[in-house]
Amino acid sequence: MNPQEYIESGILDLYAAGALTDAERAEVEKMASVYPEIAEELERIGQALESYASSEGIRPRPAMKQKVMNAVLHPDTGRTIKPAPIPMLFSYYRIAIAASISLLILSTIGMMVFRYNWKSAEKELKILSETNNQMLQDMAAMRIAYEKEKTTAGMLRNPDVMSLELKGMPVSPAASAMVYWNTKDQTVMLDPVNLPAPPAGQQYQLWFIKDGKPLDAGIFPMDAPGTMQLMKKVADADAFAITLEPKGGSVSPTLDKMYVYTDVRL
Amino acid sequence: MKAGTAKKLSEDELTDLLRRKDEAGLEFLYDHYSAALYGVISRIVQEEEIAEDVLQEAYIKIWNNFSSYDPSKGRLFTWMVNITRNLAIDKIRSKEFRNRSQNQDIEKSVITIDQSNRHSYNPDLMGLKELVNKLKPEQKILIDMVYFQGYTQAEVSEKLNMPLGTVKTRLRAAIMVLKKQFN
Numbered sequence: 001m002n003p004q005e006y007i008e009s010g011i012l013d014l015y016a017a018g019a020l021t022d023a024e025r026a027e028v029e030k031m032a033s034v035y036p037e038i039a040e041e042l043e044r045i046g047q048a049l050e051s052y053a054s055s056e057g058i059r060p061r062p063a064m065k066q067k068v069m070n071a072v073l074h075p076d077t078g079r080t081i082k083p084a085p086i087p088m089l090f091s092y093y094r095i096a097i098a099a100s101i102s103l104l105i106l107s108t109i110g111m112m113v114f115r116y117n118w119k120s121a122e123k124e125l126k127i128l129s130e131t132n133n134q135m136l137q138d139m140a141a142m143r144i145a146y147e148k149e150k151t152t153a154g155m156l157r158n159p160d161v162m163s164l165e166l167k168g169m170p171v172s173p174a175a176s177a178m179v180y181w182n183t184k185d186q187t188v189m190l191d192p193v194n195l196p197a198p199p200a201g202q203q204y205q206l207w208f209i210k211d212g213k214p215l216d217a218g219i220f221p222m223d224a225p226g227t228m229q230l231m232k233k234v235a236d237a238d239a240f241a242i243t244l245e246p247k248g249g250s251v252s253p254t255l256d257k258m259y260v261y262t263d264v265r266l
Numbered sequence: 267m268k269a270g271t272a273k274k275l276s277e278d279e280l281t282d283l284l285r286r287k288d289e290a291g292l293e294f295l296y297d298h299y300s301a302a303l304y305g306v307i308s309r310i311v312q313e314e315e316i317a318e319d320v321l322q323e324a325y326i327k328i329w330n331n332f333s334s335y336d337p338s339k340g341r342l343f344t345w346m347v348n349i350t351r352n353l354a355i356d357k358i359r360s361k362e363f364r365n366r367s368q369n370q371d372i373e374k375s376v377i378t379i380d381q382s383n384r385h386s387y388n389p390d391l392m393g394l395k396e397l398v399n400k401l402k403p404e405q406k407i408l409i410d411m412v413y414f415q416g417y418t419q420a421e422v423s424e425k426l427n428m429p430l431g432t433v434k435t436r437l438r439a440a441i442m443v444l445k446k447q448f449n
Contacts, residue, residue: 010434013441016340017413018348029339042340044445049413050302050343051448056414057301058308060321065296068322072292072329156407157426163403 003035016045160184166240166260175259179240186233188217195259198222198244205245207253208237219249239263277342284332303350309414310354320357324350351416400447405440
């Protein structure tokens with residue numbers, strides 16, 4: 001097989017993407033060592049994937065750097081061993097004896113000790129109850145997020161659904177949103193992933209652009225973050241965008257308040 | 267702690283430092299690749315704590331096994347990504363992990379596909395950020411599943427209900443788009 005054919009078979013793409021078995025990898029490496037054009041192509045693909053991976057990177061939190069470097073360079077400083085709780089046994093006996101003596105001889109003091117413990121247990125219970133409430137709230141929020149992600153994952157699997165990432169515009173470069181457009185049944189779901197809270201009296205509106213004309217795809221509230229919004233149906237579109245409009249929406253978009261945008265056909 | 271290695275190192279210089287177990291090499295490796303590697307891990311391991319563990323394990327393995335890296339077989343980064351990806355996949359497959367996940371409430375392991383507010387801005391790629399994602403959504407999903415998450419093409423075909431031939435063609439098309447973008 002000549003090297004050009006080999007390259008065109010696409011096996012190098014799979015190699016660079018890590019999709020080959022060990023035996024297949026060895027075969028590719030052999031070919032690369034024989035044919036310089038294959039080695040060059042591997043290098044080109046590798047570079048492209050590396051740049052892509054870098055651009056799709058996610059920074060770990062800053063504290064990780066020290067943690068990782070320590071773990072690599074000083075592997076022996078491991079976890080501290082907790083001291084065996086032998087001293088506690090002695091304290092337990094002491095407290096038991098003291099308590100029983102108190103109760104026997106000084107029943108009043110004994111009652112006071114009892115009451116004090118009761119009060120601090122009550123306090124602990126209150127703290128626990130508040131923590132529990134907080135956890136319930138967190139769980140509720142996570143459940144919403146989970147449901148949303150289940151929907152999202154379901155939509156990503158549906159071959160009729162086009163998922164589009166709307167990117168931040170100069171007005172808000174860090175903003176982003178996701179549109180899930182079922183090109184078969186025309187439903188549009190919007191996930192306002194990262195839009196700033198709108199000022200009072202204003203509201204975000206989704207537009208789709210067809211033949212250069214922007215058309216309304218619906219307004220949506222931002223008061224339930226993390227939930228997917230069902231928008232108007234869209235039969236055909238060249239692009240999607242979100243602008244900030246007065247509450248209730250507008251007939252045509254305020255172009256200098258465009259927060260996110262994406263082409264459909266790139 | 268130093269602010270970070272700003273000096274650019276060639277791949278040769280870097281591999282030299284790493285062979286000699288020079289700490290400067292490790293720091294460069296962390297500063298320049300931790301985001302890319304953490305991106306790979308995060309797409310496989312959804313829990314942040316465990317993803318951080320895997321990142322740590324990856325660097326330990328890369329450092330300790332560096333003598334097994336053969337430059338004639340490909341780029342340093344390709345070698346590192348493979349190690350990282352395999353560690354992440356092993357982690358989610360390990361019995362221990364599966365047991366833990368079953369015991370925890372589902373609510374505790376929220377899947378976040380949205381990572382857009384944690385993207386790193388690699389200064390080398392400033393200006394290129396706008397060009398990124400020239401990939402069509404259907405191409406991007408494939409690259410993400412194969413390259414980042416380590417699915418085989420057969421698994422992708424099954425999961426997405428896409429004929430295997432289509433998977434192959436789209437993957438090739440995706441890589442061609444990336445080559446054009448980044449070369």
